[in-house]
Every structure is written in structure tokens, then in C-alpha cells.
Amino acid sequence: MSQYVVLIADALSPHAAEVLTRDGSVEVRHVDGTDRPTLLAALAGADAVLVRSATRIDAEALAAAPRLKVVARAGVGLDNVDVTAATAAGVLVANAPASNVVSAAEHAVALLLALARHVPQAHAALRDGRWARSSFTGVELAGKTLGVLGLGRIGSLVARRLAAFDMEVIAYDPYADEEHAHALGVRLTGLDELLARARFLTVHLPLTEGTAGLIGSDALRRVRPDLRIVNAARGGIVDEQELYAALKEGRIAGAALDVYAQEPCTDSPLFELDNVIATPHLGASTPEAQERAGTQAAESVLLALTGMPVPEA
Ligand code: NAD
Ligand code: MLT
Secondary structure, three states, X not given: OOOEEEEEOOOOOHHHHHHHOOOOXXXXXXXXXXXXXXXXXXXXXXXXXXXXXXXXXXXXXXXXXXXXXXXXXXXXXXXXXXXXXXXXXXOEEEXXXXXXXXXXXXXXXXXXXHHHHOHHHHHHHHHOOOOOHHHHOOXXXXXXEEEEEOOOHHHHHHHHHHHXXXXXXXXXXXXXXXXXXXXXXXXXOOHHHHHHHOOEEEEOOOOOOOOOOOEOOOHHHOOOOOOEEEEOOXXXXXXXXXXXXXXXXXXXXXXXXXXXXXXXXXXXXXXXXOOEEEOOOOOOOOHXXXXXXXXXHHHHHHHHHOOOXXXXX
């Protein structure tokens, strides 16, 4: 008989279950974590739960889980886990911090290129039978200034990739190391200079009290009218209403979004604007990233269940 019950509450790579069941000590139960009554009932008998983004592990969920020892997230952000409540309940929280950063960085670069050259709009027009070459004149990246907000794991990967496009890369990150930036070919600046100079701005911050709305009314009045913004970090760092106003009033040239203040998000006014391109939180959606995320989260669960140290979230 298995010693531990581990719930997989979101769609994860099959590698997660393979890792968990390899020594026979774990029984894996799959539940739909968005079906709240089912989740709460399943948590009653669970020693661990693995989630991606859809399942909320909040104080109510933790209270329903008297045996729970660990919550693991197969991804970077811990936005859907109440870490404070978990800590108070003596439940360890783990994530897979480096699992999907390459995929997320590549998606940000894809969005930036698509934004510069109107790729989705031109594709849609051609599918509609319109050969509208003159409507879709783009801009080159070479020689333009890229502002990177947050020079952490993903911001650094994006900076390095876009420096290879001959962009001048500047970054705002008060905690970043000067030597690390220098090695990437990035110059660290203040937020004011970054906002004033950037032709492209890409956001790679966590969503915190200090970053929520950072790109809001004030910031969007200090930028160039030819600025294009990419947010593939977290919704809410760029204020969606203020972004809409800035785009509508021609105070910036375009935006590409992968993340939204409320997700899922299917009917934002931003989606009606011709200079907005949008994807449904696809940054980590590659088999490579999902395999790493599922495997790392499952390994952390096994370590936690057997009382071994777990790599820090
Ligand atoms: P990270 O922790 O490695 O880097 C974040 C950086 O932001 C750090 O260097 C930190 O110093 C900096 N920072 C923090 N507060 C700041 C502030 N107020 N001003 C300026 N800089 C500040 O994180 P990461 O792994 O690079 O992830 C970045 C973001 O991308 C996170 O929000 C994460 O959840 C998100 N993400 C999204 C996807 C997706 O699918 N779209 C995938 C993975 C990660
Ligand atoms: C993350 O935080 O890892 C991402 O937003 C990716 C995801 O969960 O899909």
C-alpha cells in the first residue's frame, strides 16, 4: 500500500506522475482543481498537491487539508498559492523556478518581433483575402533601444537574445548586479531614463505591491509615442485601463500581452485595438518547459515528503 497520496490538480506533463510513482510510495490522484468542491474533498486525504496556474491553493483549501505537507507549483510564479497561509499551517511551498524561463524568454522575443512587424494582423488580413502590404509596414529592431524591466532569469535571457539583434539594451532593476548586466551587454539605468528612452519595453518583474501598476498612468505619460510594450510576466504590472488609454490616444505605438490582471481573459477592450497583439498566457507552453516544470515540482514533493531539504522557491 502507498504511503502518501499526492493530488495533481492541474494539467501537468505526464513526467510529474512518472517521477512520483517511481518507488511505489506514492498514490497519484488526478482532480480538476478548478472544481472547488471536488478539490476541497480531495485535499482532505492528500499529503501533497501539485498545481500549475488554474488551481487556487488559498487559506480555505489549506484548511481542508489536515494531512498536507507540501504544495508544489510546476512553474515560476506562486501567485495562485497563499504562501503566508501555507507557512502558518506548516505546509512547505515549492516551485520550479528555472524550469520554463527559456520558453518564457523566447515567447517574449516572439511577441516583440511580431509586434514590430504586425505578423498576426498581416496573417489575419491575408486569410481574409487582403494583400495589404502598405498597411503593415513595420520597424527594425537594430539600433533601437530596448528597455528591460527586471533583469532576473527571464529578463537576462531576453536581453541577451535581443542584444544579438543589435539592439541597445538598457535595464531597470535595483537589485541587479552591475557585472552581470555588463556581461550581457546591458547598461543598468534608472526607471526615468528607461521610460524616456525605450523604443521597446519588455516586462520581466514579479507581481508585488511594488510592481502592481508600475506601468500605469504616470509611466505611460513619460514614454515616447513610438514605444512598443511587451508584457509576458504578470498581468497587473501594466495597468490595462491606462494601457488602453495610451494606445487609443496615440501616446504609445503598440503592445503585446501574454498575461492579464484577471485570467482567463477573453473580452478585454484591448483586444479590439489594431495595435495590440495578445496570447493566452503561453509563455511556458512548450513540452520542454512543461516536462522540466512537472519533473522538478514532483522531485520537490518527494524530497519534502521524505523530510529532505527542498530547493528554495
Ligand atoms: P526573477 O525573480 O528571476 O527576476 C525578477 C527580477 O525582477 C529580479 O531580478 C528582481 O531584482 C527584479 N525586481 C523585483 N522587483 C523589482 C522592481 N520593483 N523594480 C525593478 N526590478 C524588480 O523572475 P523570472 O523568473 O525572471 O520571472 C519574471 C516574471 O515572469 C515573473 O512574474 C514570472 O511569474 C513571470 N513568468 C511568466 C511566464 C509566462 O508564461 N508568461 C512564464 C514564466 C515566468
Ligand atoms: C509561471 O509562473 O511559471 C508561468 O506563468 C507559466 C505557467 O504557469 O504557465
